Amino acid sequence: MDSLMEAEEKLRGFRETIGSQKLYACFECGHCSACCPVKRIRQEYSPRKIIHMVLLDMLDELISSNIVWYCTNCYLCQELCPQGIRIADLILELKNLSFKRGLSPDGIRRQFELLKTQGRIYLLDEFDQKKRKKAGLPQLGGSIDDLRVLLEG
Amino acid sequence: MRYALFLGCTTPARSRQYEMSSRAVLERLGVEVVDLSEFSCCGYPIKASDYYKALLISARNLAICKSKGLSTILTICSSCNSMLRECAYLISKDSELKEKIDKDLKKVGLSVEDDIEIKHIAKLLYEDVGLEEIGSKIERPLKGLKIANHYGCHYLMPKEIYEGEEDILNPYSLDRITEITGAQIVHYGYEKSCCGGPLLVSDEDTALEIARQKLDRVKEAGADAINLVCPFCSLMYDGNQKGIERRFETKYRIPVLYITQLLGLSMGIDSKSLGLNLNVVKARDLIDKIS
Numbered sequence: 064m065d066s067l068m069e070a071e072e073k074l075r076g077f078r079e080t081i082g083s084q085k086l087y088a089c090f091e092c093g094h095c096s097a098c099c100p101v102k103r104i105r106q107e108y109s110p111r112k113i114i115h116m117v118l119l120d121m122l123d124e125l126i127s128s129n130i131v132w133y134c135t136n137c138y139l140c141q142e143l144c145p146q147g148i149r150i151a152d153l154i155l156e157l158k159n160l161s162f163k164r165g166l167s168p169d170g171i172r173r174q175f176e177l178l179k180t181q182g183r184i185y186l187l188d189e190f191d192q193k194k195r196k197k198a199g200l201p202q203l204g205g206s207i208d209d210l211r212v213l214l215e216g
Numbered sequence: 217m218r219y220a221l222f223l224g225c226t227t228p229a230r231s232r233q234y235e236m237s238s239r240a241v242l243e244r245l246g247v248e249v250v251d252l253s254e255f256s257c258c259g260y261p262i263k264a265s266d267y268y269k270a271l272l273i274s275a276r277n278l279a280i281c282k283s284k285g286l287s288t289i290l291t292i293c294s295s296c297n298s299m300l301r302e303c304a305y306l307i308s309k310d311s312e313l314k315e316k317i318d319k320d321l322k323k324v325g326l327s328v329e330d331d332i333e334i335k336h337i338a339k340l341l342y343e344d345v346g347l348e349e350i351g352s353k354i355e356r357p358l359k360g361l362k363i364a365n366h367y368g369c370h371y372l373m374p375k376e377i378y379e380g381e382e383d384i385l386n387p388y389s390l391d392r393i394t395e396i397t398g399a400q401i402v403h404y405g406y407e408k409s410c411c412g413g414p415l416l417v418s419d420e421d422t423a424l425e426i427a428r429q430k431l432d433r434v435k436e437a438g439a440d441a442i443n444l445v446c447p448f449c450s451l452m453y454d455g456n457q458k459g460i461e462r463r464f465e466t467k468y469r470i471p472v473l474y475i476t477q478l479l480g481l482s483m484g485i486d487s488k489s490l491g492l493n494l495n496v497v498k499a500r501d502l503i504d505k506i507s
Contacts, residue, residue, distance in 0.1 A: 100410045104425045132418045135426070136264070137410035138373035142384050151374065155267060162265040170417035174261045178273070182256035185229030195228070198236055198491075203228055205253035209324035213272050 067163045071122070086153070088146040089114050095140035095150050101133050108133040110140045110150050117153065122160075131157040132168055179214045182207030217344075219290035219335070220281045221249040222300070224447075225257050227293055230455070231447040233491025237476035238292050238337055240489045244353060244480075245345050249290060254280045258296040259303070274303035275317045279326040288333045290340060292476075294446035297336040298370035301377040304332055336371060338445045338475050339381075342389040350396050355484035357398030358506050363478070364402050364439035365390045366430070368449045369410050384408055393475060394443060397482035404437035406430050411449040427452040428460050431468050440502055441471040443478050450474065454496045471499040481506065 095110035096102050102109060108130055116125045125131065134154045141151040161167050162175075177184050187195075187203055195202065227234050242249060259273030277300060281289050291297040307314045307330045318328035335343075341350060372384045382388050391401055412426030431453060434442055442453055454472035461467055472495065473481075480490040481503070492499050 098408075100412065100426050100429075101415070101422060103429070104422055133415070133422065135369075135410045135412060135414045137369040137414075139369070139384065139408065139410070142373055142375055155264060158264040159267055167265060168418040171265055174417065175265045178257055178262055183225040183229075184257060184261045185225050187229055191229060194232065198232060200228075200232070200235060200239075201251045201253075203223070203253060205255075207256055209326070210256050210273065210276060212324050213276060213320060214269055 067160075071160065086114055086118055086148060089118075089148055090146065092145060094143045094145065098139045098143050100137060100139070101135060105133055110134075110154070113154060113157070114148065114150065117157075125157065126161050126164060126166060129161065129166060129168075131161060132171075134158070179211060182210050217288070218248045218250050218286060219288050219340070220252055220255075220284065220286040222255055222258070222277065222289045222291045222296055224291070224293040224296040225261070226447040226451065231450055231474075231494075233477065233494040234292055234447055234450070234474045236489065236491035236494075237474055237480050237485075240485050241341075241476045241480050241483065242337075244483055244485065245341075245349065247340070247345065250284070250286060252280060252284055252286075258291075258293075258299040260295045260299040263299065270299065271303050271306065271313075272317060272320055274300050275307065275321060275328055276324075276326060278304060278307075278329045278332045279321055281332050282329040283326070287331065288335060290335055290337060292337045292445075293448065294336065294368050294370040295448060297334060298374070298377065300334045302374070304330065304334060305377045336445065338371070338389055338393065341393055341475070341479070347392060347396050350393065350479070354397065354482050356482055356506065358478070358482050359398050361399040361502065361506055362402045362438060362440045363394050363399045363443045364404050364434045364437060364441070365394060366407070366411070366442055366444040366449060366453070368444060368446045371445055390443065390445065390475060393479065397478055399478070399482075402434075402437045402439045404430075404433040404439065406433050411446075411452040413448040413452045416452075423452070424456060424460050424463060427456060428464055431457065431460065431470065432466075434470060435468050439470065440505065441473050441478075441499065443473050443475055445475050457497050469497060471495060471497050471502050473499065 093111055099110055131154050138151045141149055174184050192202055255277055259270035263270040314328055367387045375383055394401055412423040415423035450472055477490045
């Protein structure tokens with residue numbers, strides 16, 4: 064619960080302090096939505112709308128709609144914003160909050176568990192290792208006990 | 217100079233041809249790499265769920281590199297490259313974060329390291345090896361081959377971690393390397409668009425449609441092949457190309473090469489050593505065209 068409150072607190076602070084700019088520096092030019100590769104396909108997704116929902120304190124609606132998971136984290140909106148607003152970083156924070164509330168897509172949770180148990184998101188089985196050996200590639204997969212400790216804490 | 221080769225998750229499991237061709241080309245160019253079996257995932261896949269833990273996993277990899285007496289990590293995946301660089305960048309800028317990471321790493325006998333350089337293989341080719349040296353190794357110029365370059369996102373962004381390098385509005389490293397091979401560059405539009413790969417895990421429909429838009433344009437532009445530098449982008453354009461053809465009732469049959477496969481071909485390295493048989497969309501016609 065503590066970490067959830069911490070995340071929400073951080074996000075509220077984020078509106079004020081995001082990067083060297085403030086979110087309300089947004090003058091709605093729409094660059095972020097115009098260049099977004101997802102927006103071209105999913106009209107309901109809009110980085111510009113996300114900025115304004117955060118400004119209007121509509122965090123609950125935003126998180127429960129799961130719309131933030133449409134973001135590919137490509138950074139194009141952030142790079143092209145004339146006001147220097149860190150849009151991709153904002154959306155990443157929102158995804159973190161969604162995960163903490165248990166609302167993230169199953170695949171996202173699965174990747175987290177995979178990393179914790181095997182140190183990588185794709186398991187290299189005996190077959191893969193054999194293929195690697197045949198191709199003259201080194202065997203992979205050293206001990207990751209320490210990684211487990213880091214992810215548990 | 218010796219580089220710690222960082223393979224990440226996707227390449228060894230899904231894209232052995234990238235690893236094989238990278239090793240073959242580096243060997244030809246006399247670049248020495250060291251394999252560290254303790255390297256894990258870079259942390260990128262959990263960035264969306266827990267940003268701090270993703271940074272911690274990255275920092276663990278930087279610490280492992282240092283503990284082996286090495287100072288440069290060579291990545292071949294663009295997302296590994298950006299994640300590790302972002303971690304190194306933040307550690308150098310944010311002393312509070314650096315302390316927090318150090319405290320956590322101490323639990324497993326490691327320390328935070330702020331002087332590790334992270335380099336993507338295409339940047340190593342362009343900046344460290346250099347075009348002149350590469351040019352001297354070209355044995356079979358790829359004359360007549362039309363190449364559509366896909367830079368992808370994390371090779372160039374976010375810009376603060378790539379300060380002083382090419383940016384998304386004017387990328388050039390892949391074009392320069394492609395020119396050295398003798399191939400012709402084809403421009404196709406939507407060049408700056410993401411592959412869509414990160415959405416595979418949460419929304420496959422959108423992911424495939426994003427990839428389709430680029431494949432449509434590459435085909436219209438008449439390219440013989442796509443050239444790229446990230447295993448996740450390759451998964452979208454090569455691994456999923458047949459699925460996209462079925463879903464949208466269209467045909468592309470556009471081979472998707474890694475920059476190391478393209479370069480390897482021009483250096484006269486045999487296609488088996490470059491793992492070309494492992495590409496999903498077969499490059500046979502393309503190889504016939506240049507031989």
